[in-house]
Amino acid sequence: ETGVTQSPTHLIKTRGQQVTLRCSSQSGHNTVSWYQQALGQGPQFIFQYYREEENGRGNFPPRFSGLQFPNYSSELNVNALELDDSALYLCASSSYRGLNTEAFFGQGTRLTVV
């Protein structure tokens, strides 16, 4: 167990809807990153939050947005869902001060857009 928890574990949404995914980071970690893992692919970096501010973003459109709260938990919001948004969404927590430290991943949220 990594101590990183994500909710919900599974979710089915209709195209055009909005979704919010949640992540609780491991104790002592102040950085949260979100990744999208499409079927048969490696995780793709969406964005990273450090101390409640976004400080890194991958090649994802603005309809992917996030928040980090004072307790370092985080949300990923996706607006105007598209079929291609169907994927496993992974949250990872780490210590910003240690770029050489490993990130600890949650079990993921499986999002299906129909």
Next chain:
Amino acid sequence: AQSVAQPEDQVNVAEGNPLTVKCTYSVSGNPYLFWYVQYPNRGLQFLLKYITGDNLVKGSYGFEAEFNKSQTSFHLKKPSALVSDSALYFCAVRSTSGNTPLVFGKGTRLSVIA
């Protein structure tokens, strides 16, 4: 830009035989390198990392990896494979300079046959 290549989609090995899962990387400057394993419907679990120092890194569950700077490779190895090692393996890289995210390869599925 950072990138990781895992040239084999699938690796098959008999139980008890040695296994190798290949990874090459591209990064500006020096790399931090990581291996993660993913079991079905689960998040990623950290196996080992290379930061600096000894080129042979030992990790969890008997896995090890060898960093080769001249070949920009970081192959994962295990002397004797177990059926329970069957899973999806991801190599990831991060530059030592700046706040850059982990970049993952597309993964290699390892199948250990009894």
